[in-house]
Amino acid sequence: MKLGVMLPQNWKFDPRTDLTRAAREAEQTGYDSVWVSERLLYPQDQTGIHRLTEYGDGAWPDVYRKVLDPIVAMTLAAAVTTRVTLGSAVMLPPLHVPYRLANSLAGIGAASGGRVVAGLGTGWSVDEFAAAAPRPMAERGAALDEFLDVAEAVWGPDPASFENERYTLWPAETGPKPAAKIPVYLGGWGPKALDRVARRADGWLPVMVPPAQVGATMTELRAKAEQYGRDPESVRATAIIALGGEFVRVDSAERAPYQGSVEQIMEDVAALAAVGVDEAVFTLHTIAGDIEHYSELLGQFHSAFRAAAI
Template sequence: MNIGVFLPTGQDQWAPVGDPRDLIGFARRAEQLGFASLFVNDSLLTPRIEPLTMLAAVTPVTERIRLGTGALLPVLRRPVQTAQTLASVDQLSGGRLTVAVGAAFPGRFGRPLHELSQVPWERRFARLDETVALWRALWAGATEFHGEFHSFPELPPATRPFRPQGPPIWLGGATPAALARTGRRYDGWLPYPPDPADYATGLAAVRQAAREAGRAPEAVTPALFVNVRIDEDPEAARRTMDAYVRSNYGLPLEEVEHIQAIALGTPEQVAATLRRYTQAGARQVVARLGALELKGQYEQLERLADLVAPTVPTAPTAALVRPASR
């Protein structure tokens, strides 16, 4: 199992007593501690550092750690320009990029994004699939592209990614349609089901869809997005996570824990929760740390590293760079 973490790019995490440039030190420390990946998330509804800008900033100060989006919302960006940006980050990182994408959710977290982007809400999943197909065509050197939503009778030479096939593209989502699409079209799966049993059922559906599409089931990387808060006092962990999700979503923890995977409590309790997901089939775990300020994010990063030390790879000596002091 590979363990990764999310960079706390939300303004609520770094603004109160810090500086967004402190996120560079956070990225360095994550690599120093041996974490396998560093992810960023995406939104226009809460203030944050734009994800692809953030990845470009940490690319030259890291050497080994994989860089990822979880999940990038292609509807927020023009597709040809996004393909160029993703290929550029992949080149600059030496092929360390993984791109997890999503189509946004119904309600106040989905439709407003489409309205801000002046893109119809209807057929958003088909639009997402076609956008990914356009990226892959550009990276492969296509000179034209014709689809339902995007049509280019002539395409100029595109920026090529580090790897000829481009960065792996994962899908976030756990509806039956998303599971089928993941198995047929995508390189990985990054859901956050609140019940490990649902993860196991979903992964089985993804692999079955891959077989039916003539793909090897192992071609789809089974990953997990999970919210983590480690504290010796389980009630304190719960209170802090409640404040964190209210800040992110405007919802109490008792609602969010019915929607998203959450591992909180003592180190033993968090380890037990993560173990249930790995037993369900997850092989790459990306943890979003439940702390509102950057100091708390650093503390949780250290605690998670202590907890999962036997499972994270050891960072090469050359990559051990201490975070910049302020």
């Protein structure tokens, strides 16, 4: 199993120095990948339609404030590393013009020597869609499919071409091309999202999903991929583990997955590996108070992962 880490992009960290330090240290420590996320804004009004519905009181978490652009973050990480994979978990194509985002990812794929993984989602914030999206929020699933169509053309051989009712790419040279195929991993949990994974993605990005559910869903995804004429084993999984709170052992039978001591969290990671998950990615930035704390956590979690022999 591989081990990855989310890079520190939010307001607690200095974009001039902290992100590049984190990327270098992650590579030097032995992590296999570094990941970036996308959050365009932090709304002042967080009531009504502006709520973050995943949270009980609707408030957006503090880590969503002033998040560095993922293309900028990925480019900075690429410039100071040579080995680690550069992933996004997740980037939101419905908030972008498809060609521009596809071309930017291709450029990073070229400059990094082919180390990019495109982890993508549809988005959920009405504020972000109102501010930036080329298409209405109600069309976000179709917008993601549209991006995948455009990316296939842009990342593929020249002459690249694409046409639909919104965009026309007449046959043209585009590039630079990525130095290696850019795998596409998709987030989401609903039926439409999972169908899209089975139909056209290289992998799935479950976030905080219990190991048993991940295993059951992967079985379903691979069966559906086979129905679409794909090799079922070509559909992989990278699990995102959002850390929070104190790492104190919880002996109750009601312990939630990925909670408790670091050792208990690693037991859950081992359970993910047992159901076929290829990589676990930790969100150390959600609990680190500053770059020094983040650096300490890098070492702590890498050591615990290796000690668990996962």
